Amino acid sequence: MSKTILVTGAGRGLGRTLAERLSARGDTVIAHARSAEALAGVPHAKALVADLADPASLAEAVAGLGVDRLDALVHNAGVLNVSPVAEETLEVWQRTMAVNVVSVAELTRLLLPSLRAARGHVFFLNSGAGLNTAPRLASYSASKHALKAIADALRAEEQANGLRVTSFYPSHFDTDMQRGLRDQYDSDYDPSRAMSQETVASTILTVLDAPADMVVNELRTEPPNPLPIRPRG
Structure with a gap:
C-alpha cells in the first residue's frame, strides 16, 4: 500500500535520494525545500516551500498543503558549522x-493531526x-542533543x-555536509570508508516499512572502517 511521506531538505543529498526512492516505489512524496527552484528534477506530488530558518513561516506553508493524512514525516534537513565556542557567533547559534x-518541533506540531489520523511515523x-x-561542534551537537529530547518526549x-517515533544516528556517510565538515577541520576524506547515501536511504526505508506491531525507537550505524577526523599532515 502506498504511503504519503514528507521529506525535508529534499532538494539535494540524502533528501533527494529519499524522494527518488519513495516516488519510484509508488509513494506520494511531499518534498520540502527552501525554494521551488531547489526541487527542480526532484520527483514529488506536492511541495512544501519554506525556509526553516524562519519557523514562523511554517504554519502558512503547511496550511497550503491541505494534507489530512500523513504516513511519515522525515526530518532530514539540517545545518552545521564548525567553530569553537569562543568564536561561534550569535547569528550561527x-x-x-x-x-x-x-x-x-514546529513542523511536527503542525502536522500531528495528519500524522495521528494515519497512525504515522516521525523519523528524526x-x-x-x-x-x-x-x-568545535558545540552549536551543531547542542542542536542534535535537543533533537533527541524532542523525539524522546514525542514518543x-x-x-x-x-x-511511531524513530531517532536515527548515522555516522560518516557520504554527504556534502560531511565533506564540508572535513574541510573545516582540514581533514582528509575518503568516501570508500563512509556509508553511501543509498545505504542510508535503504536503512531509512526499512525502518519506515517496519510491521505495524513494531517500531525502531533508536538506531545507530557506522561504516566498518571510518576515517577519523584529524588534521592533515
Whole structure:
C-alpha cells in the first residue's frame, strides 16, 4: 500500500535520494525545500516551500498543503558549522537552533493531526553528535542533543495515539555536509570508508516499512572502517 511521506531538505543529498526512492516505489512524496527552484528534477506530488530558518513561516506553508493524512514525516534537513565556542557567533547559534530544532518541533506540531489520523511515523535524522560531542561542534551537537529530547518526549506523549517515533544516528556517510565538515577541520576524506547515501536511504526505508506491531525507537550505524577526523599532515 502506498504511503504519503514528507521529506525535508529534499532538494539535494540524502533528501533527494529519499524522494527518488519513495516516488519510484509508488509513494506520494511531499518534498520540502527552501525554494521551488531547489526541487527542480526532484520527483514529488506536492511541495512544501519554506525556509526553516524562519519557523514562523511554517504554519502558512503547511496550511497550503491541505494534507489530512500523513504516513511519515522525515526530518532530514539540517545545518552545521564548525567553530569553537569562543568564536561561534550569535547569528550561527540562532540559525542552527532555528533550522535544526525549532522548525523541527514546529513542523511536527503542525502536522500531528495528519500524522495521528494515519497512525504515522516521525523519523528524526540525528547524528553521532547528538550523543557525543567534539571540539568545535558545540552549536551543531547542542542542536542534535535537543533533537533527541524532542523525539524522546514525542514518543512518550504520542504512543497512545499510535504514532511511531524513530531517532536515527548515522555516522560518516557520504554527504556534502560531511565533506564540508572535513574541510573545516582540514581533514582528509575518503568516501570508500563512509556509508553511501543509498545505504542510508535503504536503512531509512526499512525502518519506515517496519510491521505495524513494531517500531525502531533508536538506531545507530557506522561504516566498518571510518576515517577519523584529524588534521592533515
